[in-house]
Amino acid sequence: MRHIIWDMGGTLVDTYPEVDRVLCEAAFGDADPAHLHHVTELTRHSIAHAIATLSEEQRLDPHGLEEAYDDLKERWHTQPAPVMDGAREVMARVRSLGGLNLLATHRDRDSATALLQGLHLKMDDIVCAPDGVARKPSPDMNLLLAERHRLDPAEVLCVGDRPIDVVAARGAGMPAALLVRPGTSVTLPDDAPGALVVASLRDLLPLLD
DSSP, rough: OOEEEEBTTTTTTTOHHHHHHOOOOOOOOOHHHHHHHHHHHTTTOOHHHHHHHHHHHHOOOOHHHHHHHHHHHHHHHTTTHHHHHHHHHHHHHHHHTTTOOEEEESHHHHHHHHHHHHHTOOOOOEGGGGHHHTTTTTSSSHHHHHHTTTTTTGGGGEESHHHHHHHHHHHOOEEEEEEOOTTOOOOOOOTTTEEEEESSSSGGGGGGO
């Protein structure tokens, strides 16, 4: 495989620790470990799901949680979340093979661009769901990137941190790798078997040739 379609938050950029803390403090007024664990479980489904669930559970106006998240995204313009460990190495290997580093994200383009610029990460192309492309688990973002660059799906590895990333890859006929934190138990959907599960992005290096 020579090309990678990256997911962004939780895969290419380690955004979740800050997101979890911000939403936890907005919902509970603290970062108590039990509260933080609950928020973490919700955000791994999606941030929109976390905001909707927390606002209902805590009887809060969801706009307050949305504003807290928007404030964090604004801070990322000058203080971006860190690059995921091993990501720069994998991206460099892709470039050395003449491959493409592509990004398929649910994040809005302004936020995604600000994070990439702040971290000095250069992507060869970006597709953002808010631009009008169907969100994962739809394969549409992956298919659009492959079509734009005339890529053979068999040579494109899709890397993400949620089962929906695997489903989207499989729907596009592309191999998938799922990044998990060490010790995490993952259940893949029945319609997306066979993904490579890795605890470090460096585990992807042997796949690139």
